[in-house]
Amino acid sequence: MLLLKDAESTERNDRRERRGGALCVLAVALCALCVSSCGPEPTEPADTNLGGTWESNVNMFALEDITLSLVQEPEGVVSGAWTARRPPANCPPPTPCVASGNVIGRNTVAWIELQLTGGPRFEGGLVEANRMRGILAVLSSYDTITFVRR
Numbered sequence: 001m002l003l004l005k006d007a008e009s010t011e012r013n014d015r016r017e018r019r020g021g022a023l024c025v026l027a028v029a030l031c032a033l034c035v036s037s038c039g040p041e042p043t044e045p046a047d048t049n050l051g052g053t054w055e056s057n058v059n060m061f062a063l064e065d066i067t068l069s070l071v072q073e074p075e076g077v078v079s080g081a082w083t084a085r086r087p088p089a090n091c092p093p094p095t096p097c098v099a100s101g102n103v104i105g106r107n108t109v110a111w112i113e114l115q116l117t118g119g120p121r122f123e124g125g126l127v128e129a130n131r132m133r134g135i136l137a138v139l140s141s142y143d144t145i146t147f148v149r150r
Helices: 002-036
Strands: 052-060 063-072 077-085 098-107 112-116 121-128 131-138 141-149
Touching: 052 131, 063 098, 063 112, 063 141, 077 112, 121 141
Parallel strands: none
Antiparallel strands: 052 063, 052 141, 063 077, 077 098, 098 112, 112 121, 121 131, 131 141
């Protein structure tokens, strides 16, 4: 009788070990699936290209009708030029009524960041293939803006 109980006990332990081993294999497989299904790092270059001319007809920070002419390199580095008009009230003679400068920035998986040298900073993202939306910031002030590629 004692021998029978020992055999049953050993058989139960073997089944538990097999179940435990199967659960361990399942857990490892699930972990591997989770790791492999992760997307790219947020700071990696985006698959999208911002090259082209972008326009916004906003009136903010004493600028209106802002135009960006952008070129994007393969690693997500964006460069180009920007222009904007100053409303007449903000450009008494001899102040020019046109503002302009260079653009430098990055197009990453997580966001687009563009510095308009001598002007504001844009932070946002593509909401459609030809539409960028985000904020235009000057120092601690900011407002929302949308650029459309023409």
